[in-house]
Amino acid sequence: MSRKRRQFKKMTPNKVLRVIKPFNQFMQYEASGGILLLVCVIIALLISNSPIGLSYLSFWETYIGISFGTFILTKPLVFWINDLLMAFFFFLIGLEIKREVLIGELSNPRVAMAPIIAAIGGMVVPASLFIIVNPLGSQGAGAWAIPIATDIAIALGLLSIFGSKVPTMLKIFLTTLAIADDIGGVLVIALFYTSELYLLPLFLGLALLSIMVILNRIGIRQLLVYVVLGVVVWLQFLLSGVHPTVAGILIALTIPATTKIDYSEFVVISSDLVKRIQDSCAEGIENIDSKNFQETSETLRLACRDVEAPLQLAEHGLTKWVAFGVIPIFALANSGLALFELSVNEMFNPIAIGIILGLVIGKPLGIISFMVVSVKLGIICLPEGVNWETMIGTTFLAGIGFTISTFIASLALSGSLLMGAKGAILLASFISGLFGVLVLRKALRDLEILSMPYPPVDLGPPNIIKSEVISES
Numbered sequence: 001m002s003r004k005r006r007q008f009k010k011m012t013p014n015k016v017l018r019v020i021k022p023f024n025q026f027m028q029y030e031a032s033g034g035i036l037l038l039v040c041v042i043i044a045l046l047i048s049n050s051p052i053g054l055s056y057l058s059f060w061e062t063y064i065g066i067s068f069g070t071f072i073l074t075k076p077l078v079f080w081i082n083d084l085l086m087a088f089f090f091f092l093i094g095l096e097i098k099r100e101v102l103i104g105e106l107s108n109p110r111v112a113m114a115p116i117i118a119a120i121g122g123m124v125v126p127a128s129l130f131i132i133v134n135p136l137g138s139q140g141a142g143a144w145a146i147p148i149a150t151d152i153a154i155a156l157g158l159l160s161i162f163g164s165k166v167p168t169m170l171k172i173f174l175t176t177l178a179i180a181d182d183i184g185g186v187l188v189i190a191l192f193y194t195s196e197l198y199l200l201p202l203f204l205g206l207a208l209l210s211i212m213v214i215l216n217r218i219g220i221r222q223l224l225v226y227v228v229l230g231v232v233v234w235l236q237f238l239l240s241g242v243h244p245t246v247a248g249i250l251i252a253l254t255i256p257a258t259t260k261i262d263y264s265e266f267v268v269i270s271s272d273l274v275k276r277i278q279d280s281c282a283e284g285i286e287n288i289d290s291k292n293f294q295e296t297s298e299t300l301r302l303a304c305r306d307v308e309a310p311l312q313l314a315e316h317g318l319t320k321w322v323a324f325g326v327i328p329i330f331a332l333a334n335s336g337l338a339l340f341e342l343s344v345n346e347m348f349n350p351i352a353i354g355i356i357l358g359l360v361i362g363k364p365l366g367i368i369s370f371m372v373v374s375v376k377l378g379i380i381c382l383p384e385g386v387n388w389e390t391m392i393g394t395t396f397l398a399g400i401g402f403t404i405s406t407f408i409a410s411l412a413l414s415g416s417l418l419m420g421a422k423g424a425i426l427l428a429s430f431i432s433g434l435f436g437v438l439v440l441r442k443a444l445r446d447l448e449i450l451s452m453p454y455p456p457v458d459l460g461p462p463n464i465i466k467s468e469v470i471s472e473s
Helices: 016-027 032-048 053-057 075-102 109-133 152-165 170-190 199-217 224-241 245-253 263-281 290-306 310-333 350-376 388-397 402-412 415-448 464-472
Strands: 064-070 073-076
Touching: 032 053, 032 152, 032 310, 032 402, 032 464, 053 170, 053 464, 064 075, 073 075, 073 152, 073 290, 075 170, 075 224, 075 245, 075 310, 075 402, 109 170, 152 170, 170 245, 170 402, 199 224, 199 245, 199 310, 224 245, 224 310, 310 350, 310 388, 310 402, 350 415
Parallel strands: none
Antiparallel strands: 064 073
16 A cells, blocks of 8 residues: 655645735735835925924934945945935836837837937926026026936826726836936936046946946856946946946846747747646645656746846846835935925025926926927827827826936935925926826826717706697697
């Protein structure tokens, strides 16, 4: 009589997992990061204007350092957040850009043309309005890039309010526009917000980036290699004077985007492995050879990994950490603003007015005007299922520029000017978001009515006199 093989038991759900499950589900939605970001902004504002507000603001100025032998680097906590943690944010943006260019919406020139043209308009017009209010030579002239950005997390978070009513192509358009905006924002940071330039560390950083490109070309796929070299590149960019977040974008562009096996090979391999598992279960679960089952399932896991490009693995691994870690911490550190201490002059100085005009008026005006001209010239067409009314609502959402706008403000300004700029960014983002939601609410309702088989017709008030005549007869 054969003895039954012992098997590992299936875990039964416990109370901890039941508590964690809703949080895991919340984190599956792309818009959840935007919701958490808004919550962190509100928390930072509430604490900053509470009795412990001064201690809260001082906490982010606490100095923290690292040392390797004779090398010592000591900086405030807010520096490590804005220059180190945000490098991961920009690294993720770089991965998204590379993916979109290779296989996404930016890979099709005709489809990509509309959001790219819209993004150009959404950067040129806001910057121009800001410069009109803050001409060259004025105190705030260097902050002209603050209103050029779009915060995709908050914008998609507000767009998600309308659920399935939002056309899929509208979401794709807004996402692609924001990515094109990010490309422009990174170029602006690299070109215009580098105060001093030290060539030796810059050349070393670029040389390491070249080595990473070569490793990519010869087929090195281990992400750890790129992580180690990437840390050194970040440090060299920091020492060179170029903002180290730019390194995040450049490092991302060197990550391999090819798979070890293609889809057809994966289908053959996975089908064979699944068949082996099914055959091993044919004689009953109790007779399965655990060791053989484990080896087969491990081979299947490796095949699943090999069919994914390192770029995909890095993007999937980082997305939640950035959305639910880096960005909320950035918001907590940079949204602290003692509103009651802001004077009227600080809140409505030329810099603040330029930011508000740029984000609330310049963004939608720039996007719509550039798109209208391009449509008239036959260069582009509106995305499928989208009309001009929904497009106008979306352009207002593009005026929410919190994350990148605050980041650029911290590079361009300091002291009371920075506090006033942060207040203006918050106010402008709130107004843009409110306008966007109100316009989209009406526009999407009109689209829903038009999509009905028989749109409701306004028949007017009932004819009482005619009804009475009919009833008497």
